[in-house]
Amino acid sequence: MIVLLVWIWSAWAGELTDVRLFSGSGHARLLLIHTGDPANIRTRSIPSITGNPARAMVLLGDVTAGRIEGRNINEDGLIDMSITSVNGEAQITVTMRSPRLVRAVSLSPGVVLVDLLEQGRGEDPSLPTAEQLRAWLEGVSFAPQQVTPRGYKLVVVDAGHGGWDHGAVGTTGTREADIALQIAHRVALGLEEELGVEVLMTREDDTFIALRERASIANLAGADLFLSIHANAAPGPGAWGIETFSMDTASDGGAARVARRENVLAREYEGSAEALLIGKLLSDGTNRLSRELSIEVQNSVIERLSEVYGAESVRDLGARTALFYVLVSTRMPAILFESSFVSNPEDEKKLRSPHFQQTEADAIVEAVGRWLERQE
Numbered sequence: 001m002i003v004l005l006v007w008i009w010s011a012w013a014g015e016l017t018d019v020r021l022f023s024g025s026g027h028a029r030l031l032l033i034h035t036g037d038p039a040n041i042r043t044r045s046i047p048s049i050t051g052n053p054a055r056a057m058v059l060l061g062d063v064t065a066g067r068i069e070g071r072n073i074n075e076d077g078l079i080d081m082s083i084t085s086v087n088g089e090a091q092i093t094v095t096m097r098s099p100r101l102v103r104a105v106s107l108s109p110g111v112v113l114v115d116l117l118e119q120g121r122g123e124d125p126s127l128p129t130a131e132q133l134r135a136w137l138e139g140v141s142f143a144p145q146q147v148t149p150r151g152y153k154l155v156v157v158d159a160g161h162g163g164w165d166h167g168a169v170g171t172t173g174t175r176e177a178d179i180a181l182q183i184a185h186r187v188a189l190g191l192e193e194e195l196g197v198e199v200l201m202t203r204e205d206d207t208f209i210a211l212r213e214r215a216s217i218a219n220l221a222g223a224d225l226f227l228s229i230h231a232n233a234a235p236g237p238g239a240w241g242i243e244t245f246s247m248d249t250a251s252d253g254g255a256a257r258v259a260r261r262e263n264v265l266a267r268e269y270e271g272s273a274e275a276l277l278i279g280k281l282l283s284d285g286t287n288r289l290s291r292e293l294s295i296e297v298q299n300s301v302i303e304r305l306s307e308v309y310g311a312e313s314v315r316d317l318g319a320r321t322a323l324f325y326v327l328v329s330t331r332m333p334a335i336l337f338e339s340s341f342v343s344n345p346e347d348e349k350k351l352r353s354p355h356f357q358q359t360e361a362d363a364i365v366e367a368v369g370r371w372l373e374r375q376e
Contacts, residue, residue, distance in 0.1 A: 015066040016090045023076045024124030030114040036063040037109055054099040056116055060090040153197040156218040159184035160230040163208025168233030170342035176231040179351045183339055184229045186361035195369050215329035226334035228326050233343040240344040241315030244298040245336040246290035247327035289333040293371045294319040300367035301360055308359050
């Protein structure tokens with residue numbers, strides 16, 4: 001067997017920040033993302049010790065492994081991948097069932113593309129091309145876009161919580177699940193009547209729907225947009241205001257706190273395929289669209305409520321980002337709207353008001369309409 005060594009010298013010290021693996025038939029692609037800037041790439045073959053499995057090794061000169069860890073792969077002839085720092089270099093070793101040809105090129109500053117090809121096999125056309133990967137790194141999705149025969153937009157409206165999962169409970173007993181459902185119904189009706197779009201609700205009544213199922217409903221339907229409606233809560237009664245989230249790393253401690261609360265029922269999925277999507281989705285173009293929508297919705301709601309109730313009674317907590325499970329697992333632009341705090345007495349009173357709910361719903365529908373027009 002053969003050990004294939006790719007030695008990449010770096011002009012200055014850096015750190016490996018991410019390793020992405022795309023596996024196909026007889027062909028795998030590795031993206032090595034780091035803060036260094038390799039100038040020269042050399043490849044050479046080194047015989048392996050008899051009896052050991054084949055290995056492909058990549059060394060990034062003057063780049064440390066950082067906090068990136070290896071992983072078990074066990075697919076398409078690949079067994080595992082180890083990542084470590086050796087003599088000031090990041091060493092990535094892929095263990096394989098049979099030797100593979102190794103090619104390495106600088107895809108862009110700080111990014112190395114490595115191809116592992118079975119001998120006698122060509123490139124797998126199902127894998128993303130170098131051009132697609134460059135675009136992906138810049139935030140553009142290379143995932144195949146669903147082509148549907150329908151001539152309308154499909155929006156999934158997700159009322160948070162439900163059934164035995166009542167969500168947060170206000171000072172006078174207001175349940176987040178009830179408020180979310182009431183606002184969601186108003187949003188759904190407005191989308192259908194005002195925008196003429198098709199609406200699919202994840203729940204129509206007080207029923208428990210798992211977070212995994214909520215995302216699956218949207219994904220299987222091929223939805224164009226996912227809107228999740230919630231009511232916020234905090235440990236004390238002091239917090240109040242309105243905020244809208246899109247998917248990304250938590251923008252601050254408060255966003256992380258909200259994400260932990262909303263994700264509590266998804267902990268059984270930690271380490272699952274859905275959890276692994278986090279890393280891949282962070283650079284996807286849907287993040288940009290989701291962020292644009294969250295800003296549009298947040299601004300629209302704050303502006304409308306200020307006009308109706310007075311600016312002094314409205315607190316703008318902004319459009320923020322966090323790793324909510326339903327946002328991570330959906331495959332289309334998605335946002336999570338926190339309508340106000342049930343844990344705050346004044347906010348709770350507003351949330352129980354049908355007029356307040358309708359004002360928020362109307363503002364959300366207007367924002368979605370403007371966003372959809374830009375997509376056209």
